[in-house]
Amino acid sequence: MIGKINWAKSIVYLLLFVGALLSLFPFYWMFVMATNSKEAINQVPPAALPGDQLAVNFAHVLEQIRFFPALANSFIVSILVTIGVLFLCSLAGYAFAKIKFPGRTVLFGAILVTMMIPTQLGLVPSYFIITKLGWLNDLKALVVPGLVNAFGIFWMRQYIAEAVPEEIIEAAKIDGCSHFRIYWNIVVPAILPAFATLGIVTFMQTWNDFLWPVTVLRDPSFQTIQVAIRSLNDVYVRDYGMILSGTFWATVPLIVVFVVFNKFFISGLTQGAVK
Amino acid sequence: MSVIERNTQTMPVRTKPGRWMTEARKDMVFGYLSISPFFILFAIFGLFPMLFSFYLAFQKFSGIGEMRYVGWQNFRFIIEDPLFWKSIYNTLIMGLLGTAPQILVGMVLAYALNSALIRFKSFFRVAFFMPYVTSILAVAIVFSVIFSNQPSGLMNTLLGVFGVGPISWNTSEWGVKVAISTMVFWRWLGYNTIIFLAGLQSIPNDLYEAARIDGASTRQQIWYITLPLLKPVILFTTFLSTIGAWQLFVEPLVFFGRLGDVGEEGMTVVLYLYREAFRNNAFGTASATAVLLFFIIIVFTVLNYVLTNRTGRAGQLGKAARAAKKRGEAV
Incomplete structure (x- = not known):
């Protein structure tokens, strides 16, 4: 009996370890390539262990693209979008959860429907709108459309409905608090964990966005890190060590943030799916 | 004062x-x-x-100058373009290769992760989730190096061990598809696993206990409790994967390096759209492509929904189980 249980358990562990290995291996490979010279990468068989060329490869990256300005751009855009999403989504979420106004149910339903529509299909007209606004090659083109989204509102509404008791709001109203004061002084402190989760999810998604930035940021001096890294591919003779060292340094900050905050992140994405 | x-x-x-x-x-x-x-x-x-896409789909427009109404001409152009059909075919194949195994393997991994007395649970969760946190761009770059045409590419080196000659991954019909499907599979597997895991954890334990007392085998428990109760989650991930698959874009773009280099083996519908718009300056045909894609996605969403609901027997069992649970609580 004991032997049988151990056997089943080792299969489970084997599965999980193989899965983890496959999930992590490309990161290792990225590091190996980023730290090896072009020659070591192109020999047969290729270098399989980390080398000592990390700094050299990264120096080549700095010759090719404006790495740090692009990193700063990504950071500015992601921070602004995150602040906008946290504020506007929680405000709307509070309204939908706790305030009665005509059409509330229908409007909330409308927001859910917009989550189903793949808005990327409006890519071409969106590009013209941005052109008309004069926002081409301007970070505003990334920030403004991202300031509030349907998923955030939906998620915040669910959270506020559970986390903020009706009685506190009623009591505050009797004391003469305005709705905004209730939101700011009662709701916001009560939903700080939700802010952490939605904030980190939004930050990462904005940081990683590629299709929209590559469409509206064409000038090399106004690129996000994703767009800049892609342009490393445009060189005629591809130097994989150089390309991957750029990719590595663009990926590391985010991986660190994720590993530190992974609890918030994972719970944020799964709650939306299961509930 | x-x-x-x-x-x-x-x-x-x-x-x-x-x-x-x-x-x-x-x-x-x-x-x-x-x-x-x-x-x-x-x-x-x-x-x-x-809405403007629908309008633009009937115009001829090069980005500058006047728009001109051309009726169904843009649609006719696309439908007569073999490359468009090739892009549909490619998207379907790569979508299927990339997502179907992902859902199956994801369920197995989630089941393993959910089994009792597993140590390092949070390590596994973080490891599985890391690909999803990485940008598609980084994933596409790393995999395009792993699947490089040179004999020194990792895949070609591994195949060389088995005596298979170096494959030109980005020029052969199936090489491209395997490489790109692998990227999709790798990036989304962890996400689906974690979603399934959350679904599994939301199933109340007393259901399994009751089943065990009634003498149900593990297989019966999976078949009559786990799968029916997991159905909404399966529906959700299939829905997301289907929509995601139709929008495949960055992986092939980066795999080939530049927009101009994308071979027809890797042309997807959104790449076709993007190429029409930003390379050929044919914004009318690009919008017509968007409109067609819009309807394709709607059809697939409905199909998804109907097919998953067809497994009605399993669904009813799930409902019965939930009702039983409620009754149990009332007592």
């Missing part, structure tokens, strides 16, 4: 509109004000572009 004076003056002014501003009116104003940013931004950057 002056502060106090101002206060006594403004107080009555503030209460005056208060009489007109009833509680219900205040609620209304605040409610509409706080939800309006979403609706305004969505109207400008979501709804309007979508």
